[in-house]
Amino acid sequence: xxxxxxxxxxxxxxxxxxxxxxxxxxxxxxxxxxxxxxxxxxxxxxxxxxxxxxxxxxxxxxxxxxxxxxxxxxxxxxxxxxxxxxxxxxxxxxxxxxxxxxxxxxxxxxxxxxxxxxxxxxxxxxxxxxxxxxxxxxxxxxxxxxxxxxxxxxxxxxxxxxxxxxxxxxxxxxxxxxxxxxxxxxxxxxxxxxxxxxxxxxxxxxxxxxxxxxxxxxxxxxxxxxxxxxxxxxxxxxxxxxxxxxxxxxxxxxxxx
Numbered sequence: 001x002x003x004x005x006x007x008x009x010x011x012x013x014x015x016x017x018x019x020x021x022x023x024x025x026x027x028x029x030x031x032x033x034x035x036x037x038x039x040x041x042x043x044x045x046x047x048x049x050x051x052x053x054x055x056x057x058x059x060x061x062x063x064x065x066x067x068x069x070x071x072x073x074x075x076x077x078x079x080x081x082x083x084x085x086x087x088x089x090x091x092x093x094x095x096x097x098x099x100x101x102x103x104x105x106x107x108x109x110x111x112x113x114x115x116x117x118x119x120x121x122x123x124x125x126x127x128x129x130x131x132x133x134x135x136x137x138x139x140x141x142x143x144x145x146x147x148x149x150x151x152x153x154x155x156x157x158x159x160x161x162x163x164x165x166x167x168x169x170x171x172x173x174x175x176x177x178x179x180x181x182x183x184x185x186x187x188x189x190x191x192x193x194x195x196x197x198x199x200x201x202x203x204x205x206x207x208x209x210x211x212x213x214x215x216x217x218x219x220x221x222x223x224x225x226x227x228x229x230x231x232x233x234x235x236x237x238x239x240x241x242x243x244x245x246x247x248x249x250x251x252x253x254x255x256x257x
Contacts, residue, residue: 005057008066018063019110025062025253026111027053028102030127032071032120033088034079037179037226038199040187042086043069048183049119051190052153055246056117060253065106071095072122076216077208078175079122080225083218092126099130100137107138107146113257116150117249121174124152149256153245154182161244165237172205172228182241184230189238203229 003018004010007026010018018024031046041047046069053064073082073089082089090098099116106114118127131148138146154174162171165181177183180203187195206227208220221227 002058003061005054005062005064006066007063010063015063016110023061023113023257024111025057025060025113025115025257026065026106027057027062027115027117028065028099028106029053029067029117029119030071030099030123031067031069032074032079032123033069033086034071034074034120035084035086035225036183037224037230038201039196039230040179040183041191041194042088044179044183044187045071045119047191047194048186049117049153052119052242052245052249053115053117055242056115056249056253059246059250062115062253065102068095068098068102071120072126075122076212076220077206078227079120079178080221080227081216081218083216084221084225095123095126096130096133099127100134103131103134103148104138107134107143112146113253114146114148115249115253116148118150118152121152147256149252151249151252153249154241155245155248155252158244161240164240168232169229176205176227178228179224179226180228180230181233181237184233185235185238186241187238188233188235189242192235197233200230201226202231203227205229 029049031049033042036044046067050067057064070090074087203226
């Protein structure tokens with residue numbers, strides 16, 4: 001029987017015992033509360049980061065910390081923008097401080113091998129800063145044996161995977177995969193009860209100029225909030241994507257820890 005992976009569902013005593021084991025890896029999912037069109041839930045980013053983290057933890061006998069569900073502001077050209085209903089974001093400095101504090105707390109508990117699983121494109125540099133500051137402050141406190149691996153769970157797209165998933169149109173690039181084929185397929189596989197395919201329109205890939213404006217031009221974003229088509233999404237494509245991404249995260253952890 002496999003062991004519990006969710007930190008939140010463990011007793012403090014079990015958690016302490018598990019962290020004391022020499023090879024335990026603790027995973028922290030970070031997502032967002034961000035609109036994903038009419039067919040996907042607002043929590044898609046953190047839900048998928050947590051799902052991937054749980055699958056990886058089950059494979060490596062790791063622990064998954066409670067997810068960070070609020071995150072960096074949505075970009076117009078990558079997530080439809082921060083003006084969309086339901087998109088609920090943090091200032092960058094708030095996210096940095098939150099992640100830094102959580103990492104330090106996890107290390108205080110005894111964790112020495114941490115992996116941050118990022119499920120929201122705009123988090124990237126804020127998470128970099130949080131990890132760097134946490135390591136610096138931990139060293140100042142005399143703790144120099146903790147390490148953090150940080151990665152977007154969809155780190156790489158091998159050509160065979162692209163060919164198997166994008167059978168009716170070209171891969172639009174990760175920037176435009178917001179509410180599109182990738183996320184819709186993965187949610188159909190992982191959380192089918194929360195996907196409403198009947199609400200998905202026939203979206204062409206959004207076209208944006210190569211710059212940003214502040215305040216944003218809301219008319220740049222399709223009215224649906226979706227940046228590319230998800231009509232050909234299927235649970236089987238979602239399974240292929242999830243298996244690939246779980247393998248990538250697990251391989252990275254095994255390589256570094």
